Amino acid sequence: MTDRSGYDLMVIGLGAMGSAALYQAARRGLRVIGLDRHAPPHTLGSTHGETRITRQAIGEGTAYVPFVLRSHAIWDELESQTGTRILTRCGALLLSQPDDGADRGIRTGFLQRTRLAAETFGIAHEILSHDDLRHRFPQFGTAAEDVGYYEPGGGWVSPEAAITAQLAEAARMGAAIRTDTVVTGLSQHAGGVTATTADGATIRADRAILSAGAWVADFLPHDLRPLFQPHRQMLHWFALDRPDLSRAWTDGPVYMWPHGDGQDDFFYGFPSLDGGGSLKVANEQYNALVDPNDFNRVVGAGESRAFYDHSLAGRLLGLTPRVTKAATCLYTVTPDSAFVIDSHPTMDLVQLVSPCSGHGFKHSAAIGECAVLRAVEGASPIDLSAFSLGRLTV
Ligand SMILES: Cc1cc2nc3c(=O)[nH]c(=O)nc-3n(C[C@H](O)[C@H](O)[C@H](O)COP(=O)(O)OP(=O)(O)OC[C@H]3O[C@@H](n4cnc5c(N)ncnc54)[C@H](O)[C@@H]3O)c2cc1C
Incomplete structure (x- = not known):
């Protein structure tokens, strides 16, 4: 069956990036299918x-800052359009040893670079001493040498709420959406692109956005596939048992x-979303390359316990090793860890x-918009030169 309805744009993959693109295309009146x-x-x-961290001063590089600033504006607007809570500005705290010039891999100088990005873009922030940290954030077991960067406009985004709102708004404005539809092939011909699907359909559009996440390599020439490597990640929810810190954990x-120089010496987390009952925390794995269609999606009790013992005990006060929930997820990592x-x-x-490695969500609403404008108008409102594919292939 060939779909001859003549779409302006086709979006393949409707996760963080694709749902944003579909919404941006629909609100511009494009005939779009996702x-x-x-x-x-x-x-x-x-x-x-449930949650993704967002912060506006991006230590990974100032080229990212316009994405997150624009994404916050888009989510604010979506919230008022739909009445859905997407972005919670509870503040973002980066705890760190003072920048002493030591080589800490990709985290070398992260606090300094974050501070520089904040200064460059006029983003409100504070640098906190150890005394400040102890008084304002008693829930953290910081060491005497620790310092903090605090950004009041940071916080967390609900990925599920953002995707749901963007898809619903796109559909309301006329976008076609086909779920449970595997795209098995994509080709370009004079005047457009054609997708073929596992159920034998072909769909045509003038242009396409490919936002297939951890599966993106399926649509690339063989020699480029190794540039996008999916890695298994784990999310853990541990129980809290300090009622006296409930308020600090809930409102924090x-x-x-980063608490050491090794790759495993890092974690991140969220305030308690269940009134002080538990916290969601995670670290990052860069040695767990997997096939996105076939990998162990169950987090072992030993995996949670090893993370707790190595990173969390004594740092997140009141956190117990009792796991209340756990999940796996996929980072797709490029050789220089930057986006394409x-x-x-x-x-x-x-x-x-x-799929933007481990920090793409906070930028996703704007990336969707840039991809649409680049596809249909040939230019992005945000400079994309730092994110070219060519930088990885020279
Ligand atoms: C554990 C974890 C923690 C993270 N924490 C943060 C954080 O705190 N802050 C932050 O900013 N970012 C964070 N990120 C990164 C962020 O979540 C990702 O960058 C972002 O969600 C990736 O979105 P995506 O649209 O590329 O992928 P996805 O949301 O996975 O979407 C890809 C979609 O493509 C579809 N698809 C794939 N192949 C096909 C096909 N052949 N046909 C049709 N559809 C297809 C899939 O079903 C999927 O829905 C985290 C990521 C993980 C895994």
């Missing part, structure tokens, strides 16, 4: 688990805490939006 192999929001890709900020937002290498009518 396709997904599952039914977003779902728990099988990179965008689930999101936090990121560029034309497809062999199909110039297709815009490629990479």
